Amino acid sequence: MLANQGATAKIARPTTLRESVFEAILELIIVGNLEPGQHLVENELADILGVSRQPVREALQLLSGEGWVDLRPGHGAFVHAPTVAEADQLLAVRTLLETESARLAARNSDEPGVAQLRMLCARGLAAFESDDVDGSVAANSELHAAVTALSGNQVLAELTSQVARRVRWYHTPVARQRGRASWDEHTALIDAIADGDEELAAEVMRRHTEHTRHSYLEQRAGHGEESVSAPARRRRPRAAATS
Amino acid sequence: MLANQGATAKIARPTTLRESVFEAILELIIVGNLEPGQHLVENELADILGVSRQPVREALQLLSGEGWVDLRPGHGAFVHAPTVAEADQLLAVRTLLETESARLAARNSDEPGVAQLRMLCARGLAAFESDDVDGSVAANSELHAAVTALSGNQVLAELTSQVARRVRWYHTPVARQRGRASWDEHTALIDAIADGDEELAAEVMRRHTEHTRHSYLEQRAGHGEESVSAPARRRRPRAAATS
DNA sequence: GGAATGTATGCTGTAGGCAGTCGACGACAA
DNA sequence: TTGTCGTCGACTGCCTACAGCATACATTCC
Numbered sequence: 001m002l003a004n005q006g007a008t009a010k011i012a013r014p015t016t017l018r019e020s021v022f023e024a025i026l027e028l029i030i031v032g033n034l035e036p037g038q039h040l041v042e043n044e045l046a047d048i049l050g051v052s053r054q055p056v057r058e059a060l061q062l063l064s065g066e067g068w069v070d071l072r073p074g075h076g077a078f079v080h081a082p083t084v085a086e087a088d089q090l091l092a093v094r095t096l097l098e099t100e101s102a103r104l105a106a107r108n109s110d111e112p113g114v115a116q117l118r119m120l121c122a123r124g125l126a127a128f129e130s131d132d133v134d135g136s137v138a139a140n141s142e143l144h145a146a147v148t149a150l151s152g153n154q155v156l157a158e159l160t161s162q163v164a165r166r167v168r169w170y171h172t173p174v175a176r177q178r179g180r181a182s183w184d185e186h187t188a189l190i191d192a193i194a195d196g197d198e199e200l201a202a203e204v205m206r207r208h209t210e211h212t213r214h215s216y217l218e219q220r221a222g223h224g225e226e227s228v229s230a231p232a233r234r235r236r237p238r239a240a241a242t243s
Numbered sequence: 244m245l246a247n248q249g250a251t252a253k254i255a256r257p258t259t260l261r262e263s264v265f266e267a268i269l270e271l272i273i274v275g276n277l278e279p280g281q282h283l284v285e286n287e288l289a290d291i292l293g294v295s296r297q298p299v300r301e302a303l304q305l306l307s308g309e310g311w312v313d314l315r316p317g318h319g320a321f322v323h324a325p326t327v328a329e330a331d332q333l334l335a336v337r338t339l340l341e342t343e344s345a346r347l348a349a350r351n352s353d354e355p356g357v358a359q360l361r362m363l364c365a366r367g368l369a370a371f372e373s374d375d376v377d378g379s380v381a382a383n384s385e386l387h388a389a390v391t392a393l394s395g396n397q398v399l400a401e402l403t404s405q406v407a408r409r410v411r412w413y414h415t416p417v418a419r420q421r422g423r424a425s426w427d428e429h430t431a432l433i434d435a436i437a438d439g440d441e442e443l444a445a446e447v448m449r450r451h452t453e454h455t456r457h458s459y460l461e462q463r464a465g466h467g468e469e470s471v472s473a474p475a476r477r478r479r480p481r482a483a484a485t486s
Numbered sequence: 487g488g489a490a491t492g493t494a495t496g497c498t499g500t501a502g503g504c505a506g507t508c509g510a511c512g513a514c515a516a
Numbered sequence: 517t518t519g520t521c522g523t524c525g526a527c528t529g530c531c532t533a534c535a536g537c538a539t540a541c542a543t544t545c546c
Binding site: 490493498508511514 | 517522525531540542
Binding site for chain 2: 498499500501502506507508509
């Protein structure tokens with residue numbers, strides 16, 4: 001028998017080429033190297049990534065399934081150009097899903113689960129106060145994921161994470177400016193979950209996500225842009241959502 | 244200038260082979276010709292459907308995206324075997340999404356929208372009373388889709404329709420036994436939407452979907468089966484959901 | 487000069503084929 | 517009899533090639 005493989009268990013997962021391509025293209029979209037509406041020519045991507053067209057095609061279809069690209073039959077793939085209205089709708093759905101997650105999390109909360117939430121919250125707050133933006137962002141994502149996991153509803157958790165990932169693309173520039181308040185709200189949320197107060201947890205989460213939504217809309221209101229991800233173009237956003 | 248082309252505008256949409264394959268395999272799964280857990284060999288499907296492996300592969304990945312099949316890298320595709328717990332979670336999410344849809348529909352309802360709802364409801368009720376199961380089922384789906392469309396939230400509508408489609412697979416045998424009550428609830432729902440009573444519409448929809456969920460769970464409770472779609476195997480279910 | 491048509495180019499959709507890999511089965515040894 | 521190893525078969529993942537179609541441009545006709 002081999003030695004402890006715990007550390008390698010995760011990377012031992014046989015990763016296919018199309019998944020790598022999926023991640024690579026998604027990164028290009030989020031970073032802004034690929035502009036909204038841009039035509040993604042399969043051959044070009046294949047050449048850039050050093051693979052054939054086949055895994056590129058499959059990756060593009062995966063991306064289409066999550067709403068990152070639009071697939072027009074006979075015309076190929078285009079980077080999805082989100083409108084302000086769509087972003088607003090997405091944020092509304094996010095609020096709905098996460099609010100329910102918080103409610104269920106309060107209902108099903110247990111000792112180790114709450115402990116993990118507090119740990120993630122402490123880590124995120126520490127990262128925020130030491131200006132570690134990446135760390136803060138990562139902790140935020142993990143915290144929200146942990147809440148949905150606590151809900152006990154796997155389907156809800158998957159849907160939520162998928163929506164949250166798309167949301168992160170949109171309001172990335174917004175979130176950083178309200179980082180401190182965000183972490184205070186996280187603390188209140190965890191308290192409510194620990195108390196098993198379903199209604200309070202739901203209300204706190206609802207207000208928490210709506211704050212982000214309103215910040216986003218206010219910022220967008222003045223611009224009057226149709227494509228909401230324009231400011232993310234061309235340069236790598238160092239900060240991401242902390243909602 | 245040519246004559247009126249309105250009738251041909253719709254079929255002009257270029258449908259790809261992989262979409263046809265997607266529909267075909269989905270049909271095989273829903274009908275029960277493909278049993279949960281069954282290994283879907285690409286070559287076999289390609290032979291059966293008279294196409295090459297490529298569109299089959301792409302269709303399987305689409306199916307995976309919607310949760311119909313599980314893709315294990317290096318092993319291929321397997322028909323998803325849903326558990327009772329998963330079906331329950333799915334029904335819970337469906338309730339959440341449709342309840343919000345109803346609330347928003349009441350908020351945004353307009354004259355033509357309500358008129359369409361009433362038309363669909365009348366058609367469905369007529370079909371039900373004349374034992375036209377297929378017609379009743381179709382009207383039911385269209386009615387729910389129309390409600391989500393009225394919500395004005397496209398993202399919510401897409402998510403809801405996707406979840407609803409999966410739900411239909413599970414509780415197909417359950418729904419027919421409460422067809423009449425279901426249509427009465429539909430009428431109450433439309434009234435609430437027409438009145439613009441958000442809370443009432445939401446509550447009616449919540450109770451409506453929860454009815455289905457409880458019926459489902461009660462039926463399942465006695466069986467103690469792990470795979471919930473077992474009863475749908477091997478023969479074509481003539482009736483489908485009217486929830 | 488403008489419009490319609492022919493032509494060229496580039497991309498997608500699909501087919502066929504090859505190598506790598508996983509699992510099953512049987513032989514062999516303890 | 518049981519555990520282990522090697523071989524075989526089958527299937528997946530990926531690559532290359534071809535056909536169809538749409539678009540853009542050049543050409544010809546009115």
